[in-house]
Amino acid sequence: MTRPSRALAFVAIGGALTITAACSGGGSDEEPPASESSSGVTASLLPPIAQAGADVASADDAEAVIAARTEPAEEGVELTLEQDAGSGWEEVGTAETNAAGTADFVVSGGTDASYRVSADGGAPSKVSGTWTLESGDEFDGDALDPAQWYHRGGEYNPEGLRACSKGSPDAVDVSGGALALRVQVDPDRAGESCEAKAADGKSLGRFPYRLNGHVASTKLFRYGVTAARIKFQPARGQHGSFWFQSQLAAANHEDAASGGAEIDVVEYFGRDDDDRLASFVYYPSPDGMAKEGDWIEEASRFLTDQDDDWYKRYHVFALEWTEDEYVVRIDGQEAWRTDKGVSQQPEFVVLSLLSSDYELPKLKGAPLPQTMSVDWVRHWSQG
Known part of the structure; x- marks a missing residue:
């Protein structure tokens, strides 16, 4: 798949950054107007989440x-992304839909282009979507910002x-933009x-x-x-995580809508023969806590090349959370999707490297400290 130019316009509004897709028009005189859904495919812009x-x-x-x-969802449909080149529409990318009927295009380059997507040569659908950057941290200082983290x-x-093991500020550091x-071993013990x-x-x-960064x-x-x-981090014996947690007590509720959920966007359990990358949701149900999720299937397909690995390079892990579902993406590409245990409650973000007791035998002499590095965190709301 080719990587087309970015179809975005950036507008500062009250200190927030709004991202608006440029919608496709009619293109050249020979091209029919783009349709919202007549082709059976809809397309939306997501924020910058591939890096x-x-x-x-x-x-x-x-x-x-x-x-x-695709609507309805259909696997194996070839989607074509086109860019308005001024004199007409130019094909800039193709992708095949997965079992959920979805496909993603990473969009790089200019911010003034218009795009449209079509399915199997059908009528094109315009790309639309507006996002506002509500908060973010690039860890540019020399200490954790207490206004944003605890x-x-x-x-x-x-x-x-x-x-x-326990969490400790001694296992947390901000330097070099990360x-x-x-x-690490607890020096007091x-x-x-x-x-x-x-x-x-x-x-x-x-x-x-041990002390944990949490x-x-x-x-x-x-x-x-x-x-x-x-x-x-490279070694097993601990797991790095990016997740959400509700402030509510799950035991007092029977569903995620009222009680929230633990949303494990990504967990990495250290290098091994397997990919060791997973996504989970834990949520209250009438029968107690329920669990949804598993190891991300063939997670290595999201790596950039054979020399890449989750502990060698930075990758962007993103959660798209709506009223109806969660979608996990890695550098913009869909990795997992579920409509189970969808929280309707406000939740906080957690970044952690935890050495749970059940993992310790897996350490097998690997040196401490082990380190998970976070370059930046951002949250966008829609509209």
Whole structure:
């Protein structure tokens, strides 16, 4: 697939950044007007959520995405993206729909182009969508911004299967334009060991006490697109995460609409023969807590080349959250979608590198500290 020019207009409104797609018109005299849905495909603009690379980079330089969908959903449909070249419409990309009937185009380049998408040569549909950048952090200073973030999990937590680790500001650092979250030995308990246990109470051995980098946003979000550009830790024995959590007690509710949900946008469990990248949702139901999600299928297909890996380069992980569903994307490409456990409650963002007790036997002598780096975080609302 080719990477076409970006079809965006940027307008500052009250300190926020609004992103508006340029909608396709009739094109040249020989071209029919674009249709909203007569072709059986709709297309919408998403914010700049594609930016793979080895180094920190400005979030303003990320690439936007055009998300297209067939109605009804149909797998294997070839979609064509066209750009208005002035004298007519020029094909700039093709993609095949997945099982959900969707396909994504990464859009780079100019901000004044118009685009349209068609399915199997049918009538084209215009690209539309408006997003407002509500908040973001590029970690440009030398300390965590207390107006945006706070530290979590400051106590050893056997009930949460972290008897041997706790969150600490000492495992968090901001420098070089990135947030570093570490798993490291607790210096206050150096020389001591902790008995790690599985959920069934089985002993897993004794390990040094650890500190974890574990921070959450002070602001609450509901719906929109939230993205984080992350380079994960290499070793197993801990997992890096970008997730959402409700302030409500799930045990007091019977559904996600009223009680919220834990939305694990992405979790990475360290390098292995498998991809070790996952997305989950945990939510209240009449029968107790329910779980949806799994390992991301063939996650390595989202890597840039054979030398890339989740701990070698930064990748943008994004959640599109509507009233009806969650869509997880990696550098703009859809990785997972579900309409189960959709929260209707405001939630806060969590960034963490946690060494849960059940993971410790997997460390296998890997050196500490292990580090997860976050280049930037942004949230956009629609409209």
